[in-house]
Amino acid sequence: MAIALTLASPASAAVQLPLPPIINLTYAAEFGFGGYSYGGASAQIFTLPLAYSFEDFPKKGWKLSPAFPIQYGHYSGSANVPQITTSQTDNSIAAIPGAYLQIPLLDRWTLTPFFLVGPIYLFGVKEWGVLYTAGLKTLYQIPWHGFRFGFGVAAVFAGSRLAPHLNSAGEEVVSGVENYGVLRAGTFVRHDMGFRIGKLTPDIGPLFVFHHFFPAARFVQFQGELAVLEVRSQFQIGATMGSSTPFSYSILNEARLGASYVTGDGLSGVKFTFGFPF
Numbered sequence: 001m002a003i004a005l006t007l008a009s010p011a012s013a014a015v016q017l018p019l020p021p022i023i024n025l026t027y028a029a030e031f032g033f034g035g036y037s038y039g040g041a042s043a044q045i046f047t048l049p050l051a052y053s054f055e056d057f058p059k060k061g062w063k064l065s066p067a068f069p070i071q072y073g074h075y076s077g078s079a080n081v082p083q084i085t086t087s088q089t090d091n092s093i094a095a096i097p098g099a100y101l102q103i104p105l106l107d108r109w110t111l112t113p114f115f116l117v118g119p120i121y122l123f124g125v126k127e128w129g130v131l132y133t134a135g136l137k138t139l140y141q142i143p144w145h146g147f148r149f150g151f152g153v154a155a156v157f158a159g160s161r162l163a164p165h166l167n168s169a170g171e172e173v174v175s176g177v178e179n180y181g182v183l184r185a186g187t188f189v190r191h192d193m194g195f196r197i198g199k200l201t202p203d204i205g206p207l208f209v210f211h212h213f214f215p216a217a218r219f220v221q222f223q224g225e226l227a228v229l230e231v232r233s234q235f236q237i238g239a240t241m242g243s244s245t246p247f248s249y250s251i252l253n254e255a256r257l258g259a260s261y262v263t264g265d266g267l268s269g270v271k272f273t274f275g276f277p278f
Contacts, residue, residue, distance in 0.1 A: 023075045023090060025120060025160035026178040027217050027231075029131045036262065036269025039221025039229050041077030049274045051100075063102040067116065070095050077220070090124035096131050109140045112278075120160070129162035137184075139278040146192050148203070148244060152278025154184040183212045186236075188276060192244055200243040207258065209236040209277060219267065234264030240276065 028045050035044040051067040058064065071094045078087035098116030105111050115134040122129070135156035142149045159179035186209030193202040216230035238260025258273035 023073075023092075023122075024178055024217055024219050025092070025129065025131060025162075026158050026180065027219075028073050028075070028092075029071060029094065029096065029120075029160065030133070030156075030158050030182070031262075031269070031271060032273065034262075034269055034271040036267055036271075038219055038231075038267040039227075041075070041220065043076075043269075044074045045071065046073075047071045061104045065100040065102070066097070067099060068095065068097045069116070071120075088124075090122050092120055092122050094118060094120035094131055096133075098133070105138075108142060109138070111136070111138045122162075127162050129160060131160050133158045135182075137278045139276070148188075148190045148205075150188045150190075150276065150278070152184070152186050152276065154182075154278055156182040156184070158182060178218065180217055181214050183214070184277065185210050186276075186278060188240065190240070190242075190244065199245060201245045202241065203244045204239065204241045206237070206239050207260065207276065209260075210234075211236065211264075216265075221266070229266050231265040231267050234262055234267070236260045236262045236271065238271070238273075240273065 023043070028043055031043075031045050032049075033045060033047045035042065037043075048070045049067070050069060051065050053063055053065045055063055071092075073092040073094075074089075075091070076087075076089045096116045096118035098114060098118075100112055100114040102110050102112045113134075113136050115132075117130065117132040120129045120131050121127070133156060135154055135158075137152060137154035137156075139150060139152040141151075157179070158181075159177075161177045186207060188205055188207040190203040190205035193204055195202065211234040213232055213234075216232045219229040219231065221227055221229040238258055240256055240258035242256030256273075256275050258276075260271045260273065262269050262271050
């Protein structure tokens, strides 16, 4: 999404200055559910993670999970720096269907390729675009005396692109393109809570995930001097609660909820998760 700032001076008329996107749609879609802020701007993202799992498909031990997440986003940013005052607010809606295929490699080790691609609409600027994500993730789990340890790694390519539009000179302009790769490595520890609810055995525990972006994820920051904020590495620390007994809702891929604090390179926020990112 392209924005323009108005620069005014006593001796001249206002001049429109184009800048990079205030909204990094790729990062917002990857963030999933929660809110974050950076350099005078903020975003709130709400995702309904609709999915369904087919056990033992296409072969015994495998699991195919078609997904149809629906996402709403609210974005805002404002600045009051020397000679420049600006504010920008927008809302979006997106549907990003795709699929996950969980493949067992060993008894406790799984490999999961996945992809998601779908349209997004920005209400403020009345523009359509497309979001896309593909990757490979793997998870190894070790049960031990009521504990469960998990170690995961993922390689992801993610991107977004808005439809071309005409500027004031009648020229076709492509804006809002943001592609990058993400390497993730994380771990969790869970322990049974000591009681059962029907067939479920509730458990709880901490998680930690490291994210590395290449090239860096880019954002317009509005504090002090207008500039582009580059986010290369982030840390996520939090906890999840679910059931050590396998269980899933009919329309949600996994009955496990989590909350995490995400921070790094000038961007921080609170993220709510469904399941574990590996």
